[in-house]
C-alpha cells in the first residue's frame with residue numbers, strides 16, 4: 146500500500162475548495178486521516194486549515210505587486226518558484242503515512258492545466274521517486290453548464306485537455322448538482338454524464354438552416370446571425386464529435402452538501418487509484434513505454 150492523493154482541478158468557481166472541504170469533512174466523519182495541501186497562491190479563508198499552504202512560500206498578491214505581473218503570469222511565476230523550491234512541498238509529504246488521503250486544492254486558472262508543462266512536472270515529482278503517491282485527478286465542471294451546451298462541450302474539452310496533459314488516473318465531476326436538480330429532467334441530465342455529439346442536435350442556440358446562404362448574399366443581419374449561430378454550431382458539433390469519438394470523457398455527479406454524494410465520489414476516486422495501481426504492477430511503466438515504442442516502430 147502507498148499514499149493516496151487527489152489533485153482537485155477545474156475552472157474558477159467550479160467548486161474545488163468546497164469539494165475539498167466536503168472531502169475532508171467526510172474523511173473525518175469516517176475516521177480516515179487526511180492531509181490538506183493548498184496550492185492556490187491566491188486562496189483565502191479555509192474551512193479547514195491547510196497542512197501545507199503555498200502562500201507560506203509565495204503569494205500571488207506579492208508576485209503581482211513586486212514583479213508587475215497580471216494574475217495569470219503571476220500564477221505561472223508562483224508555480225515555477227514552487228518547482229524551484231520543491232522541498233517546501235516534498236519534505237512534509239515524505240512524513241505523511243500511507244493511510245492518508247492527500248487532498249491538493251488547485252487554482253482555477255485553466256492555463257495551468259492546458260498550456261504550460263508545469264503541472265506534469267509537479268505530478269511526476271509526486272507520483273515517482275521517493276514520494277510515489279498514487280494520485281488521481283478530479284476535474285470539476287459546474288453542472289449549470291449543461292443549460293448551455295456549447296459551453297458544456299467547451300468545458301468538457303478543457304477536462305479532456307487536462308486529462309491528456311497529465312496522464313494520470315482522472316475523474317471528471319459535475320459539481321453543484323443541487324443547482325440543476327429542479328431545472329433539468331433526470332433523464333436529460335443522464336445524457337451529459339457520458340456526453341455524445343447528438344446533445345447539440347436539439348440545441349436551440351444554433352443558427353437557422355439557410356443562414357449561410359443568406360450570408361453569401363451579403364445580408365448583414367444574416368452575417369451576424371451566422372457568426373453567432375450556424376458556423377459556431379458546425380464548429381461545436383465537430384468538437385462534440387471528437388469528444389464522442391474518443392469516448393474519453395464521462396462525469397460523476399456531485400452535490401457537495403450531500404454526504405452520500407461526496408462519499409460516492411471518494412469511493413470512485415479510491416477505485417480509480419487502485420485500478421491504476423494494479424495496472425502498474427501488471428505492466429511496469431518502463432515495459433509499457435518500450436512496448437508502445439516497438440508498436441509504433443512496427444507501423
Ligand SMILES: Nc1nc2c(ncn2[C@@H]2O[C@H](COP(=O)(O)OP(=O)(O)OP(=O)(O)O)[C@@H](O)[C@H]2O)c(=O)[nH]1
Pocket residue numbers: 155156157158159160161162163164185252253254320321322323324399400401402
Ligand atoms: N449551490 C452550490 N454552490 C456551491 C457548491 N459548491 C460550491 N458552491 C459555491 O460556488 C462558489 C465557488 O465555490 P468554490 O469552492 O470557492 O470554487 P473554487 O473552484 O474553489 O473557486 P476558485 O478557487 O476561485 O477557482 C462559492 O460561492 C460556493 O459557495 C455546491 O455544491 N452547490
